Amino acid sequence: MNETYLSDPQLFTLDAVYLIESRDKTEMLKRIASKQIEEEKQFLSAVSKKIDLHIWNAVYTREMMKLGAARSYLHRVYNRFYTSISKQSSLSDLHSLELEMAAAYFDLFIGDLDEAESFVANKILPYLHMNIEHHLSIRKLSEDLEISAGYASSCFKKEMGISIMKYAKKIKIERAKILLSTTNKSIFEISMILCFHDQGHFSKTFKSLTGMSPTHYRRKLPASQPSF
Structure with missing residues (x-):
């Protein structure tokens, strides 16, 4: 029996494109979560959802290219999600x-990414976001970007007012907050996804930047907050 593919209606509106162009991440995630609740109610098949996500992967790539994202970075992101x-x-x-x-x-x-004016900082910022799920080090970054470690560190600190590694921790914790609020992944799983040394290191870093433990943060989420 062949299954009929039912496409995501949002693929045929300009709302998503507008949110991408305006870089409104919060509203986009909110709309996705709301849409997912409806998909659960409708018992959307995994097959249809996979097709939708492959299309969305291409849409995101196309729109990010319009905004000037480097093809080399987008190629890696696209391939990662295509495989996943x-x-x-x-x-x-x-x-x-x-x-x-x-x-x-x-x-x-x-x-x-909008605030950096330094050429070096603008090379480092997307690199950090692209490698958020990997172990990061100044040495590896400088080798990959072909910039001396000392020069990269001083330029970034001067431009952003924060060290490279502190910034890396900050964006990892921001991603952790999304995973805590939108998935049922355990604290241990999230710490592994974001390449912390162990769960204890992750929890300590999370608390230092948010003022609460990952468990406390998840418990404080609104009762209506979707978790998949």
Whole structure:
């Protein structure tokens, strides 16, 4: 029996494009979460959801290219999610991946990325966002970007007012907050996804930047907050 593919209606509106162009990550994630609730009620098949996410992956890439994102970075993000989408087997897992995908693309162009004027900082910022799920070090960064470690550190600190590694921790914790609020992944799983040394290191870093533990943060989420 062949299954009929039902496309995501939002693919045929300009709302998503507007949110990407305006870089409104919060509203985009809110709309995705709301849409996912309806998909759960309608028992959307994993097959249809996979097709939708492959299309969304291409849409995000196209729109980010319009905004000037480097093709080399986008190529890596696109391939990562293309592979991840194919590996998922349940609607729940695909919903989690959808939110992660939106956050990853938006993180390339929001906040500090608009503020940096230094050529070096503008090379480092997307690199950090692109490698948020990897172990980061000044040495590896300087080798990959072909910039001396000392020069990279001094330029970044001068431009952004924060060290490279502190900034890296900050964006990892921002991603952790999204995972805590939109998925049912355990604290341990999230710490591993974001490449912290262990769960204790992750919890300590999270609390130092937010004032509360990851567990406390999740408990304080509104009762209506979707978790997939």
